[in-house]
Amino acid sequence: MTPPAQKVTPISGFPELLPAERLLELHFLDTVREVFELHGFAPLETRAVEPVERLLGKGGDADKEIYGIRRLAGEDTGRESELGLHFDLTVPFARYVLENAGKLSFPFRRYQVQKVWRGERPQEGRFREFTQADIDVVDVGTLAPHFEAEMPLVIAEAFRRLPVGEFRIQVNNRKVPEGFYLGIGLTDVAGTLRVVDKLAKIGPEKVAAQLVEAGATDEQARLCLALAGIRSEDLSFVDEVRALGVEHPVLDEGLDALAAVIRAGTEQAPGTLVADLSVARGLDYYTGTVYETQVVGNEEWGSVCSGGRYDSLASDGRTTYPGVGISIGLSRLVHLLVTKRGLTASRSTPAAVLVAVVDEDTRARSVAVAAALRARGVPCEVAPSAAKFGKQIRYADRRGIPFVWFPGAGDDDGDQVKDIRSGDQVDADAATWECPAADLRPGVVIPQH
Incomplete structure (x- = not known):
């Protein structure tokens, strides 16, 4: 008796590419790896799972995104239910640094290209299973600020080698809005950043209203919006911020640090790096520079490459390991170029x-x-x-x-x-x-x- 045919249906958020698309993705992977290695980043691969308690300790609302795992057959010790698939590559990297600190040479430069899994609602360009390509530099105790300028320049070199087209790497520094908000009397820095982060979605009027609702005065809300409106490809953003008349030592530190990154960009990758003081995403947990990257003409797609500086990437209670890193959402980028730009490989097989x-x-x-x-x-x-x-x-x-x-x-x-x-x-x-x-x-x- 012939068994009944089973209907095969795709699982939302878990993309599978056709051969020509996969060959295109491999071209991107090979190019990115080559550039990372040209800059001295060592390859690393970490396990797919981490203890759930470690995953919950980073990334804010990560408990809504984690895929837990359990063994379906054999003796269940209970340990399996405590493991989850990693939702990014930063958490496992931080754990890896702590476990292997005695065997690593610092500053440690690593790149990592792996799958990650998130249980979020899939939508165009956002998946539940996807590939990330990360670079990080981590050091012991202190991390030199020039590494913050290096990160986006490595990405710019990789993107210039790829058929990405025109792109912009938007840069901000946590200390700029933090010092500015403190200078105008707003002490809830993280809360203010979360509201300002909604600027592109809900517009300035609603952002101002939410700031006032959270306790800001009309003048404080106006100044927050004025800061977020500053954007430049050169160092003119410093004078624009100064013109707002706000003073605070943390603001001074942030402007100096951001100016160093933009100065390196204008020298080595003109027109690629933009000081954009509206960038707020991630600034509630990054401690220094933060990056977002948009493909010009497809800005609605959002960032395809982001990252920033953690002053405490990892810590064992005695030693702190600060780091700075940036991550390409490789699946997201390839999907954008395939679906919106029609890119594909010249053939569906490697055979010539x-x-x-x-x-x-x-x-x-x-x-x-x-x-x-x-x-x-x-x-x-x-x-x-x-x-x-x-x-x-x-x-x-x-x-x-x-x-x-x-x-x-x-x-x-x-x-x-x-x-x-x-x-x-x-x-x-x-x-x-x-x-x-x-x-x-x-x-x-x-x-x-």
Whole structure:
């Protein structure tokens, strides 16, 4: 008796890519890893699970996002129910630093590219399972401020190598709004930041009303909005803040620190870094610089790369490890470029060559050709059947494979290779034939509008 067919339905928030999209994502991953390593960041991978109590200790309302795990078979010791999948890479990294501090050289520079899981409501560009690519620098006791300027410059270099298009890295510093709010008499810094963070969603009038409702005067609310309205690609933001007439030592520290980051940006990546004093997200737990990155033209998508400085990334009660880091939402970025910009890979397979099979009796010759090409670094596959050559060429064309190799098609039983895009077919030897560099690996196709 044939079992009933089971209906297969996708699970919301857990994306699965088609081969061409996955090849595009791998191109992004390879590029990001290369840039991170060029800057001396060491690779790291941490376990997928952490004790739930550790996950709850970071990230604010993380208890609403954690996926708990339990063993479905075998003896249940109760320990499994206390574990959860990590919702970011910062919490496991902080734990890793504490566990391995005696084996690490500080300042420790690491990069980490892994899946993370969040139990939030999925929506466009926001998933329950996705890949993040993080870099962090952590030190013992104190962390030099120049690392805060380095983080966005590494990201800028990676993004310039990728088909991201125009982007902006928005930078703020926790001490700027903190010192400003204290200077105008508002002591609930975190609460004020949470209200100001709603500016893009609800507008200035409602933000002002909520600030007044929380205890601010009309003048204090006006000054908060005036601060959040300051944005510049150069150091002019310092004078604009000063013109508001607010003074406080913490504000001075913040302006100096933010100016150092923007100055480094104007020198090394002009037009990429923007001092944006409306950026408030994350400032209630970051202690210094904070970053958000938007793709120009798709600002509604939100930030695709964010991070900041923690003065207490990790602590064992005796020693404190401050750190600064930034994280690319890689799945989010790729999904944006695929769905909004139409990016894809130039083919759905890594193979650059399809080795044709004349007939099944000579398949061994085709396999030998493929082995010779692979030994020289040329990705290829052997035709699945000895069909007519026209059918084998169509097989290659459907997959985007640019070359078809014909064993024995040349003079004196030599081989030939055909570029199926141009129709050019020439004599070739698997021991010497050079695949054009542009065709060796799948490329990125950017639609022309």
